[in-house]
Structures are given as C-alpha cells and as structure tokens.
Amino acid sequence: MTSTLDDILSVAPGITDRNEAVREQRHRYRVRMLSAISISYLIDCLLLSLFFAAGTVPVQVPALYGLAGLGHVLILSFLHWVGVSDRVRSSQMTEWQMIYAIAVQLFFVVWAPSIATYFLSIIFIIFGFGALRISLRSAVIMWAMAIVATGAVLVIFRGERVGVAHPSAFESVVILSSFALVLLRCILLGYYASQLRIRMFKKNVNLAEEIAERKCMEAELERHHLHLEELVAQRTRALSIAKEAAETANRAKNTFLATMSHELLTPLSGIMGITELMKRNAADATTQNQLLKMGDAQNRLLHVINGILQHSKLEAGRLTLECNAFSLSSILKWVSSHLHPLADEKEIALAVADLSGWDGVEFFGDSARIGQIVSEFAANAIKFTERGGSVKVACEVVEVPGDAVLCRFAVSDNGIGISPEKLDRVFNSFEQVDGSFSRAYGGLGLGLAICKQLAELMGGKVGAVSKPGVGSTFWFTVRLLKDSSTASARSSAQKQS
Numbered sequence: 001m002t003s004t005l006d007d008i009l010s011v012a013p014g015i016t017d018r019n020e021a022v023r024e025q026r027h028r029y030r031v032r033m034l035s036a037i038s039i040s041y042l043i044d045c046l047l048l049s050l051f052f053a054a055g056t057v058p059v060q061v062p063a064l065y066g067l068a069g070l071g072h073v074l075i076l077s078f079l080h081w082v083g084v085s086d087r088v089r090s091s092q093m094t095e096w097q098m099i100y101a102i103a104v105q106l107f108f109v110v111w112a113p114s115i116a117t118y119f120l121s122i123i124f125i126i127f128g129f130g131a132l133r134i135s136l137r138s139a140v141i142m143w144a145m146a147i148v149a150t151g152a153v154l155v156i157f158r159g160e161r162v163g164v165a166h167p168s169a170f171e172s173v174v175i176l177s178s179f180a181l182v183l184l185r186c187i188l189l190g191y192y193a194s195q196l197r198i199r200m201f202k203k204n205v206n207l208a209e210e211i212a213e214r215k216c217m218e219a220e221l222e223r224h225h226l227h228l229e230e231l232v233a234q235r236t237r238a239l240s241i242a243k244e245a246a247e248t249a250n251r252a253k254n255t256f257l258a259t260m261s262h263e264l265l266t267p268l269s270g271i272m273g274i275t276e277l278m279k280r281n282a283a284d285a286t287t288q289n290q291l292l293k294m295g296d297a298q299n300r301l302l303h304v305i306n307g308i309l310q311h312s313k314l315e316a317g318r319l320t321l322e323c324n325a326f327s328l329s330s331i332l333k334w335v336s337s338h339l340h341p342l343a344d345e346k347e348i349a350l351a352v353a354d355l356s357g358w359d360g361v362e363f364f365g366d367s368a369r370i371g372q373i374v375s376e377f378a379a380n381a382i383k384f385t386e387r388g389g390s391v392k393v394a395c396e397v398v399e400v401p402g403d404a405v406l407c408r409f410a411v412s413d414n415g416i417g418i419s420p421e422k423l424d425r426v427f428n429s430f431e432q433v434d435g436s437f438s439r440a441y442g443g444l445g446l447g448l449a450i451c452k453q454l455a456e457l458m459g460g461k462v463g464a465v466s467k468p469g470v471g472s473t474f475w476f477t478v479r480l481l482k483d484s485s486t487a488s489a490r491s492s493a494q495k496q497s
Contacts, residue, residue: 030080034073034076034077037069037072037073037076038069038073040069041065041066041068041069041070041072041073042066042069044065044069044122045062045065045066045069047118048061048062048065048115049062051112051115051118056112056114056115057112057114057115061108061111061112064108065104065108068104068107072097072100072101072104075100076097079093098126101122101126102123102126105119105120105122105123105126106119106123250315251316253312254312254313254315254316255312255316257308257309257311257312258309258312258313258316260308261305261306261308261309261312262309264305265302265305265309268298268301268302268305271298272295272298272302275291275294275295275298276295278291279291279292279295307446307447307450308446310450311429311446311449311450314450314453314454314457319457321365321366321369321457321458322366322368322369323364323365323366323481324364324365324366324367325362325363325364325483326362326363326364326365326367327355327358327359327361327362327363328355328358328363328395328397328407329354329355329356329358329359330367331367331370331371331374332352332353332355332374332393332395333352334371335352335371335374335375335378335393336350336352336393338375339375339378339379339382342379342382343382343391346382346385346387346389347387347388348382348385348387348388348389348390348391349389349390349391350378350382350390350391350393351390351391351392351393352393353393353394353395355395358397361482361483362482362483363405363407363480363481363482363483364480364481364482364483365458365478365480365481366458369454369457369458370407370409370458370478372451372454373409373451373454373455373476374393374409374411376447376448376450376451377409377411377451377474377476378391378393378411379447380411380447380448380474381411381412381413381415381472381474382413384413384415384416384472385413385414385415385416385471386415386416389413389414389415390413390414391411391412391413392411392412392413393409393410393411394409394410394411394412395407395408395409395410396408396410403481403482404479404480404481404482405479405480405481405482406460406477406478406479406480407477407478407479407480408475408476408477409475409476409477409478410473410474410475411473411474411475412471412472412473413471413472413473414470414471415471415472416468416469417466417467417468417469417470417471417472418464418466418468418472419468423464423466426448426464427448427449427451427452427462427464428449429445429446429449430445430446430449431445431448431449448462448474451476452476455476455477455478458478458479459478459479460476460477460478460479461476461477462474462475462476462477463475463476
C-alpha cells in the first residue's frame with residue numbers, strides 16, 4: 001500500500017526527468033505500485049464479501065471499503081499527475097499512505113466490531129510493510145500513535161478495553177481463512193519487494209561496473225596522456241638538437257661564405273687593377289674592346305661576391321648600419337646617375353622623383369643602404385622591362401610625431417610582370433622568377449632578399465604589386481630621423497613664400 005518508486009529511483013545518481021528512458025521507467029513503476037495497491041484493496045473487499053456471505057457484516061462494509069481503496073488509488077494517482085510525488089521525499093509519501101490506510105481500518109473497527117480483529121491485523125500488516133519504507137524512529141512514533149488511537153476508538157465507541165473481538169465459530173473459520181489469505185498477500189508483497197531489491201541490486205552492480213569501466217578508461221587516458229607527454233618531450237629534445245645542428249650548419253655556411261668571399265675578393269681586386277692598367281695601355285681598338293668586356297665580367301663577379309658576403313653578414317647578424325646626415329634628393333640623384341647609362345642602353349625612359357623641396361632638411365640614417373635598395377629595385381625594373389619601356393622612381397615622406405619621418409620609396413615599370421603565385425616568393429633568398437637553367441635573365445636571386453633584410457633593419461618593410469604583361473611596383477619604407485632646426489627653417493621659408 002505504500003509508494004516505493006522514489007526509493008528505487010533515488011539509488012541511481014544522475015537521473016533527471018528530462019531523460020525519456022527514465023520517465024518511461026518511472027511510469028512503469030507507478031503503474032505497478034498502483035496495481036499492487038488496487039489488488040490489495042480488492043483482496044480485502046473479497047474477504048469482506050465472505051464475511052457478508054456469512055452474515056457477519058452488512059453489504060455496506062465491503063462496498064465502502066472498496067470505495068476507500070478507490071479513493072486511495074485516485075488520490076495517489078492525482079499526486080503523481082501533478083508532480084507532488086516528485087517534489088517530496090518518498091518517506092513522506094509512505095507516511096501519508098500509512099495514515100490514510102490506518103484511518104480506514106480504524107473506521108471499520110468502529111463500524112464492524114464483529115470483525116475488528118481482521119482490521120487490526122491489517123493495521124499490523126501496514127506497519128510491518130511501512131516500517132521497511134520509513135525510518136525506525138518514524139515507524140515507532142506512528143506505531144505508538146496507532147496503538148493510542150486504536151485503544152481510544154475501542155474505549156470510546158465500544159466501551160471495552162483494548163483487545164480482540166470474540167467471533168462465533170463460523171466467524172473464526174472465516175477469520176483464519178482471511179489470515180491465510182493475508183499471509184499469502186504478505187508473501188506476494190514480500191516477493192514483489194524482493195524483486196524490486198534484486199532490480200536495485202542489479203542496477204547498483206551495473207552502475208558499479210560502469211564506474212569501474214570509467215575508472216579503467218580514465219587510467220588508460222592518463223597512461224596515454226603520460227605517453228603523449230613523453231613523446232612531446234622526446235620530440236622537443238629532438239627538435240632542439242635538430243635546431244642546434246641547423247644553426248651550427250648555418251653558422252658554418254655563413255662563415256664559409258664570408259671566408260670564401262674575402263678570399264675571392266683579394267685576387268679579384270688584383271685582376272681588376274691589372275685589367276684597368278691594360279686598358280690604359282691598349283694600343284688597338286680590338287684589345288680595348290676585349291678588356292672592356294673583361295672589366296664588365298669582373299664587375300658582375302664582384303657584384304655577386306659582394307652580395308654573398310653581405311647576405312652572410314645579414315644571416316649572421318654582423319651587419320651594422322651607419323647613421324650619417326644626408327638629403328633625400330642626393331640619394332635619388334646618385335641612383336639616376338648610376339642607372340641612366342643602363343636605361344639608355346635599352347632605350348628605357350627612367351624618371352626619378354624631384355625632391356628638391358626637401359633639400360633644406362637633413363635626415364639621419366644609412367644613406368648608402370637606402371641607395372642600395374632603390375638602386376636594386378630600379379636595376380631589376382630596367383632588367384625586366386622590354387626595350388622602349390619606362391621606369392619610374394617615386395618617394396613619399398610622411399611625418400610622424402617627434403623628430404622621425406617615414407619614407408616610402410616605390411619603383412614602377414611596365415615590364416613583363418610577375419604571376420601572383422611567384423610574387424610571394426621573390427623576396428626569398430636564392431629565389432628567381434625564372435629558376436630554369438635556360439632563363440633569359442641572369443642573377444643569383446639574393447638582391448631582393450638582401451633589400452628586405454636591410455629595410456627591416458631600418459624599421460621598415462618591403463612589398464610588391466604586379467600583374468603579368470602590365471608591369472610591377474616594388475616599394476619599401478624606412479624610418480629616418482630629421483634635423484628639427486633645418487625642418488623649422490624649411491617650414492618658415494614655405495610660409496614666407
């Protein structure tokens with residue numbers, strides 16, 4: 001007659017009402033519980049019907065007892081439907097049902113005194129079953145209250161001491177039969193309770209197995225984690241060793257290149273000096289022409305050696321920048337005078353920006369490195385522009401707060417252009433647009449890489465925009481210091497003008 005659903009569900013931690021499977025399981029247990037209560041009241045009604053058949057009780061007794069059982073089932077169903085049973089403890093539901101059932105039995109003890117023993121036995125069964133569902137303290141308190149209430153009912157309504165009735169012989173047979181049926185009902189209820197406990201035990205076993213399996217998985221994950229950490233540590237050590245070896249090899253390479261460049265420069269300088277003397281003393285035009293070609297080859301070789309030497313210094317971090325005073329127009333004039341013969345040879349129009357407006361301002365920086373970058377960009381533009389094309393050198397000065405300025409140099413041409421997939425690699429070391437052995441344009445592929453490193457050393461950056469068949473624009477920026485006194489004088493002169 002008591003609810004066991006919440007006790008069964010309470011042993012499964014982590015179950016929520018949102019879980020559909022749990023809701024279905026809860027519904028099944030409620031149906032079984034209500035069925036057990038209904039069957040219990042039905043058995044009582046059948047036994048009371050036997051008493052009615054024996055003439056011991058009127059027909060109203062089994063009828064009203066059935067209505068009381070129906071009320072018990074309906075009230076409990078309503079509490080389940082509105083969710084009260086989910087919000088209160090299972091012991092509270094059990095106590096409520098025990099109070100209801102005991103009140104029903106006491107009512108019939110008064111109304112049908114001839115079979116009061118039967119109803120008192122049912123009270124005993126209620127406490128015997130209910131004590132399994134509530135705490136011992138609550139069971140003892142309710143048991144004492146039931147004894148007091150039963151005694152009070154017998155004294156007040158029957159005028160006798162607490163005890164059992166003295167039915168007739170036929171009634172004794174019926175009562176013994178009813179006790180046998182009650183015992184059978186207790187056995188069935190005990191079997192039902194044992195099945196519930198077995199199910200609970202199996203669920204606990206399954207839960208314990210799941211917990212053990214999770215612990216095994218956690219231990220396995222921990223082992224994998226430790227193994228991964230060990231692998232990471234090993235690979236980190238291997239990478240450190242490989243990095244150190246690569247750095248050692250790179251230092252050895254740079255040292256070798258620097259040494260070889262110096263060793264090559266020494267005899268090359270002597271050869272170039274002798275060639276220059278021979279050109280001065282050449283008697284005929286043929287010898288003079290041959291010596292000129294020899295001088296050009298020597299200059300190209302000198303340019304290659306200087307490029308390798310400078311690249312090795314940049315890679316090793318041994319290249320130092322100078323800081324001298326200069327004007328921007330002097331750099332572009334030097335570039336123009338240096339590259340005009342090369343441009344005139346290919347009939348290319350070389351246009352250099354006019355920066356005479358900045359002649360009154362002195363800037364501080366490494367003018368030689370700036371001129372080297374501009375010259376490299378312009379020389380490449382002339383080299384990759386077809387005969388009759390044009391090359392333009394521009395410069396833009398952006399003043400920033402303080403005594404610094406940001407200079408942006410750009411070299412534009414209408415040459416062959418560069419495809420987008422190759423444009424991203426032109427500033428890499430030893431990278432060329434045409435890397436084949438039969439390429440039409442020579443070069444070692446170090447010029448643009450050196451320009452990028454020099455620009456970054458001077459606080460700037462490089463970039464390029466190109467379209468095949470249309471032309472290219474290579475630019476770079478550098479940060480320079482300006483003389484505040486000359487800049488103020490220039491500003492005053494501009495205001496007066």
